[in-house]
Amino acid sequence: MDEGPGGLRGSPPGPFPVRIAAHEEGDRVAELELRGITKRFPGVLANDQIDISVAKGEIHALMGENGAGKSTLMSILYGLYQPDAGEIWLRGERRRFSSPIEAIDAGLGMVFQAFKLFPSLTVAENVIYREEVTRRGLLDHREANRRVTEIADRYGLAVDPTARVERVPVGVLQRVEILKALYRDAQVLILDEPTAVLTPQEAERLFTILRALADDGRTIIFITHKLKEVMAISDRVTILRDGRAVASLTTRETTAAEITRHMTGRDVELRAWPVTRPAGAPVLTCEGLSATGDDGRVVLDSVDLTVRAGEIVGIAGVAGNGQTELAEVIAGLRTAAGGVVTIAGTEVSRAGVAARRKAGLAYIPEDRHGVGTAPTADATDNLSLGHHRSGPLVRRGVLQRGQMVERARELIARFQIKIAGPGTMVGTLSGGNLQKIVVAREMAYHAPLLIAEQPTRGVDIGAIEFVHQQIAQYRDGGGAVLLISAELSEILNLAQRILVMFEGRVVAELDAATATESELGLFMAGGGTGISAVTTVDGTESEHAR
Amino acid sequence: MFSVELLDSALFASVFRALIPILLAAIGGLICERAGVFNIGLEGLMLSGAFAAVAGSYFSGSAYAGVLSGVVAGVAVSSVLAYGAVTRKGDPIVLAVALNLFAVGITAFLLVAVWDVRGVFQDPRIVGLKTMPIPALSQLPWLGSVLFNLTLVGYVALLVVPVVQLVLFRTAVGLRLRGVGERPLAASSLGVQPGRYQYGAILASGALCGLAGAQLSLGNVVQFAENMTSGRGWIAVVAVMLARAHPVGVLGAALLFGFAEAIGFRLQGNGLPSQLTDAAPYVVTLVALVVARRQFARASTSVAT
Numbered sequence: 001m002d003e004g005p006g007g008l009r010g011s012p013p014g015p016f017p018v019r020i021a022a023h024e025e026g027d028r029v030a031e032l033e034l035r036g037i038t039k040r041f042p043g044v045l046a047n048d049q050i051d052i053s054v055a056k057g058e059i060h061a062l063m064g065e066n067g068a069g070k071s072t073l074m075s076i077l078y079g080l081y082q083p084d085a086g087e088i089w090l091r092g093e094r095r096r097f098s099s100p101i102e103a104i105d106a107g108l109g110m111v112f113q114a115f116k117l118f119p120s121l122t123v124a125e126n127v128i129y130r131e132e133v134t135r136r137g138l139l140d141h142r143e144a145n146r147r148v149t150e151i152a153d154r155y156g157l158a159v160d161p162t163a164r165v166e167r168v169p170v171g172v173l174q175r176v177e178i179l180k181a182l183y184r185d186a187q188v189l190i191l192d193e194p195t196a197v198l199t200p201q202e203a204e205r206l207f208t209i210l211r212a213l214a215d216d217g218r219t220i221i222f223i224t225h226k227l228k229e230v231m232a233i234s235d236r237v238t239i240l241r242d243g244r245a246v247a248s249l250t251t252r253e254t255t256a257a258e259i260t261r262h263m264t265g266r267d268v269e270l271r272a273w274p275v276t277r278p279a280g281a282p283v284l285t286c287e288g289l290s291a292t293g294d295d296g297r298v299v300l301d302s303v304d305l306t307v308r309a310g311e312i313v314g315i316a317g318v319a320g321n322g323q324t325e326l327a328e329v330i331a332g333l334r335t336a337a338g339g340v341v342t343i344a345g346t347e348v349s350r351a352g353v354a355a356r357r358k359a360g361l362a363y364i365p366e367d368r369h370g371v372g373t374a375p376t377a378d379a380t381d382n383l384s385l386g387h388h389r390s391g392p393l394v395r396r397g398v399l400q401r402g403q404m405v406e407r408a409r410e411l412i413a414r415f416q417i418k419i420a421g422p423g424t425m426v427g428t429l430s431g432g433n434l435q436k437i438v439v440a441r442e443m444a445y446h447a448p449l450l451i452a453e454q455p456t457r458g459v460d461i462g463a464i465e466f467v468h469q470q471i472a473q474y475r476d477g478g479g480a481v482l483l484i485s486a487e488l489s490e491i492l493n494l495a496q497r498i499l500v501m502f503e504g505r506v507v508a509e510l511d512a513a514t515a516t517e518s519e520l521g522l523f524m525a526g527g528g529t530g531i532s533a534v535t536t537v538d539g540t541e542s543e544h545a546r
Numbered sequence: 547m548f549s550v551e552l553l554d555s556a557l558f559a560s561v562f563r564a565l566i567p568i569l570l571a572a573i574g575g576l577i578c579e580r581a582g583v584f585n586i587g588l589e590g591l592m593l594s595g596a597f598a599a600v601a602g603s604y605f606s607g608s609a610y611a612g613v614l615s616g617v618v619a620g621v622a623v624s625s626v627l628a629y630g631a632v633t634r635k636g637d638p639i640v641l642a643v644a645l646n647l648f649a650v651g652i653t654a655f656l657l658v659a660v661w662d663v664r665g666v667f668q669d670p671r672i673v674g675l676k677t678m679p680i681p682a683l684s685q686l687p688w689l690g691s692v693l694f695n696l697t698l699v700g701y702v703a704l705l706v707v708p709v710v711q712l713v714l715f716r717t718a719v720g721l722r723l724r725g726v727g728e729r730p731l732a733a734s735s736l737g738v739q740p741g742r743y744q745y746g747a748i749l750a751s752g753a754l755c756g757l758a759g760a761q762l763s764l765g766n767v768v769q770f771a772e773n774m775t776s777g778r779g780w781i782a783v784v785a786v787m788l789a790r791a792h793p794v795g796v797l798g799a800a801l802l803f804g805f806a807e808a809i810g811f812r813l814q815g816n817g818l819p820s821q822l823t824d825a826a827p828y829v830v831t832l833v834a835l836v837v838a839r840r841q842f843a844r845a846s847t848s849v850a851t
Contacts, residue, residue, distance in 0.1 A: 101737030116732035118725045129725055130736045132718035139716055180736075 029092040031056035031219045032077075032188055037086035039072050046072040047083070048243040054188075054236075059210060059220040061230040061251070063263055064240035065460030070223050073240070074190055078110050079103040090188075109181025113192045115173050119166035123159050123176050124148045127183050151182050155212050170319065171202040178209070189213065190221045195229060196457075196486070199318050200521035207233045225461075227256045239263050263461065270465060272493040273472035279496070280309035282342075283360070283448045283480035284330070289339035291329050299325040301504040303339070305482075309448065312471065312481040314495030314512065316488060318524050322504040323484045324366055327453045330482070331363045332356045333371075344448045357386065362447040364438050366454045366484075368431075372438040375427030379419055380408040382426050383441050415440040416466065432463035439467055443474060450474055453484045468494060488517045502526045557808055558692040563766050564827075565804030566696070566703045567592065567775075570758035571782035572789075572796045573706050574751030579791040580714060581747035582727035582740070587627050587642030589779025590649030591752050595620040595759025597653040600672055600770040601660070609673045613699060613760040620756025621749050623649065628748040632741045646779075654772045666771040674768035675699060675761070699761040706754070711793040723747065755779070781831055788834050799834070806830040 030053040039047040047069045054060045064070050075081045077088060079097030088095050090106055097103040100110070117126050124144045133144045145161040152159050157175040159168075165176065174194060181189055191210075195203040210220050210233060224230060230237050231251060238248045239262040247262040284307040291300040299322045307313045317323050328334035330341055332353040341349045344360035351359070365371040373382050384404045388394050392403050408422035417436045419429060426437055435455065442450065452471060456464040471494060475481050485491050491498055491512070498515055500508040500523040508523040571588040578585035598619030603612025627645055631638040657663050675697040683694035696704070714720035723743050726733045730740035762778070763770050781803050789795025810826030 099737070100735055104737065110735075112735075116729065116735045118728045118732055120728055121721070121725065125721060129733070130718075130722060130738050132721060134718055137717060138712075139718060139721060 030054060030089070031058070031091060032221075033089040034073070034077065035087045035089065037073060037076060037083050037088075039069075039076060039081060039083050041072075045243050047076065047086075050086070050240070050243075050245045052238050052245060052248065054219055054221060056219055057214050057217050058235045059214050059222060059233055061234035061237040062221060062223045062240065063225070063227075063230060063237055063259060065263055065462065068240040068263075068460075069243040070240055071192070072243075074110070074192065074221075074223065077103070078108060078190065104184050104186070107185060107187040109178075109184060109186025109189045111174065111177040111181065111189070111191045111194060113194075113196060115177055117165050117173060117176060119164070121165060122161065123163050123165060123168065123179075124161035126165055126176055127161075127179050129180075131184060148179060148183065151179060155182070155209055155216070157209060170197045171199070171205075174198070174206065175209075182213075186218070188219045188221065190223070192223045193225065194222070195224065195226065197319055199524045200488070200517055201525055202318075203229070227259060230259065231256060260461070270461070270468070270489065270493060273468060273475075275310070275496055276476060277310055279311035280478065282306045283309050283344050284482060285340075285342045286330065287340045289326070289329060289341065290337045291325050291334055292337055293325065298337075299504050300329060300336075303501075303504075303506055305499060305506065307449065307480040307482050309478050309480050310475055311497070312475050312483050312495045314491035314498040315482065315484040315501055316491050316498055316520050316524060317486075317501035319486055321501045321524075323501055324453070325504075326501070327363070327366070327451050327482075327484055330356075330451060331361065331365075354389075357445075357447070360448040362442040362445040362450045364442050364450070364452045364455050366457070368434050368438050369427075373426050373434060376425060378423045379412065379417070379426055379437060380404050380422040382437055383408045383411050383422075383444075385441060387441070387444065411440040411444060415470075432459040435459050435467065436463065439470060443470060447479075449480045449482070451482045451484070454486060455483070456485075456487065456490060464490075488520055491520075492517070500524055555688055555691055557812060558689060559695075560808040560811055561801070561804040562692055562696065562700065563804075564807035565800045566700045567758040567762045567766070568778050568782050568785060568803050569797060569800040570699075570703045570706065570754045570761065571751075571779055572785040572800055573703075573710055573793065574754035574758075575782055575786040576789070576791045576793060576796050577710065577723075577747045577754075578744075578751050579786050580727045581723050581744045582730060583631060583638050583744050583748060585627070585642060585748065585751055586639060586780075586783050587624070587645040588751065588755050588782045589775055589777070590642070590646035591620045591624055591755030592759040592762065592779045592782075593646075593649040593653055593773065593775045594623045595756030596763035596774055597656065597759070597770055598756070599760035600667065600763045601656075603673045603764055604669060604671050607671065607673055609675045609764055610698075612673065612764050613675070613757065616760035616763075617753050617756035620752040620754070620759065622752070624748050624752025624755070627752075628745045631748070632744045650773050653770070657770065657772065664772075666769055668769040672764070672768050675765040697761065697765045699757050699765055702757065703761070707793045707797050714793065758782075777828065781827060784831050784834055788837070802834070803827050803830060 032054045034050055034052045037047050037050040038045075050069070050073060062070055062073075072081065076083045077097075079100045079102050082098070088097070095106055097106065118129070121129075124141065127148050128144045133140045133147065135143070148159070148161040151157070152175070157179055159172055159175050159179065165173065168176070174197070178189070194206060198206060210222070214220055222234060234251045236248065236250050237254070237259060239246050239259060241263060249259070284305075286303055286305050289300055289303040290298065293299040303322075303326060305313065315323050315326065325334055329336045332348070332351060332355075336349065339349065340347060343356060346359040348356045348359050369375055374385070381404075384393055384407070388399060393400055393407070405422050411417075412419060412422065415436045417440065418433050419426075426434055429437070439455065450471070455467050455471065459467065468490070471481060471483070483491060483495055492515065495512045498510045498512050498520065499506045500510070500520060502524060503526065507526070510519065571592050574591070575585050575588050595616035599612040599616030602615025603609050606612070623645065627638065627641050630636040630641040657667055661667055677695050677697055678701070680694040684690055686694070714724065722733065722738050726738060726740040726743040733740050759775070762774060785796050785799035785803065788799045806827040806829070810823035813826075814820050814823040
């Protein structure tokens with residue numbers, strides 16, 4: 001829009017304002033520039049002299065492992081933290097943001113990973129919040145709806161402004177967040193791992209939207225773990241490692257391997273873990289498993305599945321299609337409305353958690369902060385949980401502290417958990433290390449059945465590889481694994497069979513050796529299932545729930 | 547045994563007497579609920595208001611000065627809750643329980659300290675609130691003589707319902723308040739400070755409970771008795787839950803409790819033991835809570851975060 005005559009070099013023809021390729025920016029003012037940003041937390045240098053420059057109309061990917069400093073950096077940019085040193089320059093002007101609202105007023109918009117929306121309010125109300133449209137002191141809902149629709153139509157963000165947010169699917173919630181930013185006229189849009197909650201098809205759609213926004217002269221900063229996305233959508237990529245910006249690359253001049261090397265400081269490629277032996281006898285069987293959610297709706301609808309010894313069965317699906325409830329029902333955390341669960345030959349359909357664990361269950365839950373660990377307890381206690389019922393850790397009903405500490409030390413060493421010592425509170429650990437605590441404890445059961453729910457969510461590449469290796473070894477030792485993951489590559493790399501869940505049902509079973517991501521994505525979105533699957537969740541609970 | 551005469555206009559008059567304090571306090575509780583503060587201090591706030599209203603009226607000789615001091619007392623006591631729960635981030639439940647106990651103690655103590663009276667304080671120098679019949683309308687048969695023959699506080703109570711409804715659902719302030727109550731982090735990410743709205747809500751509930759107390763001690767009767775709110779603040783808490791924090795629903799719930807109290811009173815006149823009839827509102831409360839619990843279980847939808 002405000003390009004000088006020099007900015008038009010090599011620009012593609014088209015109706016939209018010109019996108020400026022990153023390497024051409026040298027002679028012009030960057031839309032956004034971070035100079036020497038440094039932020040120190042007690043004991044950690046989260047950001048160390050970070051320089052990033054983003055041109056107007058550019059899609060800039062920000063990559064890095066967990067703890068590399070991405071979130072801190074974006075929090076500084078958005079006014080949530082103050083940097084200890086360094087400067088933020090926006091369109092050639094030095095800015096200081098002491099609160100998000102100042103950042104918003106300066107034309108920054110942030111789409112957080114955890115959406116910050118009001119469930120009981122409508123889409124339009126969420127968008128206009130604090131920037132309300134009023135007439136004679138009263139809210140003008142019609143005008144608000146009109147404005148929201150206008151912005152939405154302009155960028156292909158299909159939403160119904162009058163829908164209540166609590167009734168809107170996750171993919172649409174993200175569009176609402178983007179709308180919020182655009183309504184406030186954000187020129188720089190920051191998205192924090194936006195595709196984590198989307199199907200591949202929804203992600204494609206998001207990319208189209210982002211591209212349209214960039215073509216319109218808006219600047220996008222896109223935080224992601226996924227290399228494929230960086231390659232597909234970004235113009236440039238900056239890689240953070242250990243709080244430093246280790247590289248800023250033009251995407252089409254680099255390769256995935258080069259980016260990975262910058263991220264980890266070594267060559268890591270997530271690899272597949274093929275089976276070496278055929279699967280054995282069934283360890284977990286579920287027949288006609290049904291359950292209702294907290295709100296009384298059917299969330300599991302007659303699910304049948306079997307997991308055999310020496311086999312990993314992957315459950316794919318968009319978050320919220322019954323995967324969590326399936327794990328909870330098998331683990332005994334949620335009461336089934338009907339159906340039979342058998343673990344290692346013992347029928348446990350009505351049994352409590354302890355009985356199921358005794359029958360042979362180990363469980364890595366999705367929520368490692370709330371369910372997987374006691375964050376305010378130390379590593380010793382967390383690693384001993386559940387192991388306190390019998391064995392060396394307890395004698396005549398009294399816990400053997402010495403034994404517990406000894407064992408904790410051993411597990412910490414074996415699983416390479418980065419922690420000061422067994423007496424350290426686990427709530428202070430990074431995501432990857434906290435997850436290793438859970439994995440170490442659950443693996444230590446040597447149970448016949450392992451349910452691994454999102455075992456690597458939010459964990460850095462090094463830790464992902466480690467966890468994958470552990471799970472594969474578990475299988476190769478004859479364990480049966482039910483792997484529930486939103487990460488398709490994880491399922492494809494580890495599982496032998498893949499079940500796809502949609503609206504509480506298993507809608508497809510695929511052989512992992514031949515399945516593709518797009519095939520899975522289609523089933524995940526409810527496609528390819530014929531007619532009825534879509535209608536099951538709503539009214540017909542009694543019919544299925546027995 | 548319920549004869550038809552049970553439902554005469556005298557009964558409706560006593561329904562409204564019972565209803566107005568509960569309604570005012572419940573609207574206060576509703577505003578807090580909408581702002582994300584579960585305020586169970588309504589009882590203590592109301593009791594403080596009732597005492598201050600009597601004291602104000604006694605010393606100034608004016609019922610309205612009494613009402614004003616009731617409101618001031620309600621706001622003052624609620625500011626302690628606001629400071630503790632919002633500024634100091636304390637648990638509002640614990641604070642409110644302490645506040646309720648404090649209100650019972652301090653009012654009983656002041657009764658002795660100021661007037662050297664235990665139990666009930668009655669005095670001709672306490673000026674009560676007069677009913678203000680609205681010409682013509684109050685001549686209407688049946689409900690007219692009830693609905694248009696209230697004290698000033700009574701009219702305020704009935705006006706508060708539509709006003710709060712309008713503010714909550716049709717104004718920017720209401721939208722922000724509801725947002726704050728539902729997702730304070732989301733609100734603050736857009737530059738709305740949840741603390742401010744919560745302060746406002748708690749102080750507003752203090753003012754409304756002060757009014758409720760004034761109606762109780764200067765309107766319904768003209769006296770102060772130790773612990774004279776006798777659970778009305780708790781019933782107001784239940785009314786908020788039952789109505790799921792909707793103003794019109796709160797009016798309905800308050801009506802229900804008003805009826806229960808009035809009918810209990812009437813049955814006592816019909817010879818039932820007072821211990822039994824006094825329990826009527828609380829029985830209704832219990833039943834309502836059980837019903838409300840089921841509603842809540844159903845209402846708690848899985849919310850995408």
